[in-house]
Amino acid sequence: MYSDVLDLRNFYYRTQLGRVAQRAIRDKVVDLWPPLSGQTVAGFGFAVPLLRPYLAEARRVIGLMPGPQGVMPWPAGEPNVAVLCEDAAWPIATGFVDRLVLMHGLETTENPGAVLDEVHRVLGPGGRALFIVPNRSGLWSRSDATPFGVGRPYSAGQLESQLKRHGFTPERNLTVLHAPPSQAPFWLRTANFWELVGRRLPWLSGGVLMVEASKQVYAPTRGGLGAIVTKPIRVLEGLGQPLPTPSSNQSAANPR
Numbered sequence: 001m002y003s004d005v006l007d008l009r010n011f012y013y014r015t016q017l018g019r020v021a022q023r024a025i026r027d028k029v030v031d032l033w034p035p036l037s038g039q040t041v042a043g044f045g046f047a048v049p050l051l052r053p054y055l056a057e058a059r060r061v062i063g064l065m066p067g068p069q070g071v072m073p074w075p076a077g078e079p080n081v082a083v084l085c086e087d088a089a090w091p092i093a094t095g096f097v098d099r100l101v102l103m104h105g106l107e108t109t110e111n112p113g114a115v116l117d118e119v120h121r122v123l124g125p126g127g128r129a130l131f132i133v134p135n136r137s138g139l140w141s142r143s144d145a146t147p148f149g150v151g152r153p154y155s156a157g158q159l160e161s162q163l164k165r166h167g168f169t170p171e172r173n174l175t176v177l178h179a180p181p182s183q184a185p186f187w188l189r190t191a192n193f194w195e196l197v198g199r200r201l202p203w204l205s206g207g208v209l210m211v212e213a214s215k216q217v218y219a220p221t222r223g224g225l226g227a228i229v230t231k232p233i234r235v236l237e238g239l240g241q242p243l244p245t246p247s248s249n250q251s252a253a254n255p256r
Helices: 005-014 016-032 112-122 156-165 185-189 191-200 248-253
Strands: 040-045 060-066 082-085 097-103 123-134 168-176 208-215
Touching: 005 016, 016 123, 016 168, 016 185, 016 191, 016 208, 040 112, 097 112, 112 123, 112 156, 112 168, 123 156, 156 168, 156 208, 168 191, 185 191
Parallel strands: 040 060, 040 097, 060 082, 097 123
Antiparallel strands: 123 208, 168 208
């Protein structure tokens, strides 16, 4: 079940807790994927708060928002790059995307397999996807006050197993949002401190799980007329050489 796009917008842009969460997740995304010129960067679900650092350098930025969620124009005050789409039919050519971020998309869709198939389709060779989902063992998935309390939370093992079944290789995983999902001033003021503590204490579970995965690409096999025959079958091998045909002079010298 998707959250409504207006609720997502209000949380990330109009609440202090949402702005703290946005900053923590976006900083980690940029740390993993520094902006590079010439790349196509896309986001599915409600990932647009994480894409702003790529607007200046990327060749193209695309915000894919699923139909049940709804769409809003983004970025504000600039040419719109957000588009409404179906879970299993994205308006992107095959192999077109270099980097793809999913947030509030995989855990809320009714057909995660179709979403993962589309991710695999649109990623080009060497492309990577970053899946951002509620952490099953974290506090944020248990709170209805944030969008991470909607949908199916994941453990790292569950998400990585699902990615492998759809042709991805998990590269690394980590957690963010180590402070509780509280509007209390103390937790909001110390959010950066708890993020630093979470990086140094791997056993401290964060509220949001991030898994980076690469697309598995198999080397094509040659067949048909292009195949190389290493041991050709010699059909006439072993047969004797044909006898020479008698010349006309020999026929005249040896009349019957």
